[in-house]
Amino acid sequence: MSEVFSARTVDTAAEATEGSDLARARDGDDAAFTRLVAPLRRELHAHCYRMLGSTHDADDALQDALLRAWRGLARFEGRSSLRSWLYTVATHTCLDTVERRGRRALPIDLGPSSDRAVLGDTPLNDVAWLGPYPDAGLAGGLAGPEARYEQREAVELAFVAALQHLPGNQRAALLLFEVLGFSVAEIATTMDTSTASVNSALQRAxxxxxxxxxxxxxxxxxxxxxxxxxxEIVAGFSAALESGDADALVALLTEDVTWSMPPLAHWYHGLEAVTDFAVRVPLTGCGSWRHAPTGANGQPAVGCYLWNDDAGAYLAWSVNVLTLRGEHVAEITSFVGPDYFTPFGLPASLP
Structure with missing residues (x-):
């Protein structure tokens, strides 16, 4: 009984503090506003990533959304929770970004796979590429009872990539309903539309x-x-690349494995094509590798570092996200570029 009373006391105190901070924020106290949104930043950021498929875009969208919320706080009438209202602001901010920039892609979206290794493949910098999301950024969230997808399932690469094929309104409706547990009526209010339109968008999505x-x-x-x-699986993958051991690498892969490397357009499907690429490029054609384990999109991942003579160190090269089927690797998605390492808290180089 004392534990229940204590919990109620804590909840009441938290509500009083939130109410006090909300009043202060409405009077222009930016520190109070910062305290209000601090517990929600991580889940709002993950929502922006799901909508936009990029941590960089999510950073910008969240910053913009919070600025909009701060400037428009007087319009928050308290008929919904502050969390719901902030999701409304963040969703509209993301929809504006989607309208300007379109969807993000993976190499598989651009064309058929290659049967043999393509040497000298050059980046396609005019394509908006899907990016990885660090597991450290994931929060449990407070999804409602109707939510179907778990928070970690909702950042898996396959799910986020599929979202990119949806128009913005369908993407938003699906995430608000299936991931966050908003009701159809709440989504209709959020998106300033009818419940019939929301149900239609959900069905198509x-x-x-x-x-x-x-x-x-x-x-x-x-x-x-x-x-x-x-x-063991992650360590075996890393060790095979570092030692140039093709047999050890192949033993970890499924027969229908795929390997893609955005921003490179070519990708490989099937054990024969992937093996040819692996042998001719990372295992023998690139140089010496080192790896650091991490987590991305709720999946195992490794940061890959390539030796650079001029720097005298292993420099950040790619974040490789592994998709498993059973105890074998079914997909390798190598996000090439040192800029991906900072959100993961990975160093820019290894000695």
């Missing part, structure tokens, strides 16, 4: 996502692999 997302999520797969075995 579900159809497209179901066609593109595997029925089995990575979270379901990972729950069946104990942590020690998962570390």
């Amino acid at each position: 579900r159809t497209i996502v179901a066609e593109k997302v595997p029925s089995r999520t990575q979270q379901q797969t990972l729950r069946e692999i104990d942590d020690a075995r998962l570390r």
Whole structure:
């Protein structure tokens, strides 16, 4: 009984503090506003990433959304929670970005796979590429009872990539309903439309996502692999690249494995094509590698570092996100570029 009373006391105190900070923020106290939004920043940032497919765009969108919220706080009448209102502001901010920039892509969206290694492949810098999301940025969130996707499932690469094939309004409706647990009526209010329009958007969005997302999520797969075995798989992948051991690498892969490397357009499908690429490029054609384990999009990942003679160090090269099927690697997505390392808290170089 005392524990229940204590919890109620804490909740009441928190509500009083929030109410006090809200009043202060409305009077122009930016420190009070910062305190109000601080507990929600991580989940709002993840929402912006799901909408936009880029941590950089999510950074910008969240900053813009919070600025809009700060300037428009007087319009918040308290008929919904502050969290719901902030999601409304963030969603509209993301929709503005989607309208300006369009969707983000992976190499698989641009054309067929290559049967053999393409040497001297050059980056396509005019394409808006999907990017990885650091697991450290994920928060549990406060999804409502109708939410179907877990918070980590909702940042898996396959799901975020599928979202990019949806128009902005369908993307927003699906995320608000299936990930965050907003009701259809709440979404209609958020998006200034009718419940019929929301239901129609949800139906179309579900159809497209179901066609593109595997029925089995990575979270379901990972729950069946104990942590020690998962570390072995990641360590084996890294060791095979570092030692140039093609046989060890192939032993980790599925027969229908894919390997893509945005911003490079060419990608590879099937064990023969992936092996040819691996042998001719990372295993023998690039130089010496080192790796650091990390987590991205709720999936195992490694930061890959390539030796640079001029620097006398291993420099950040790519963040490789691994998609597993059973205890084998079914997809390797190598996000090439040192800029990806900072959000993961990975160093720019290794000695």
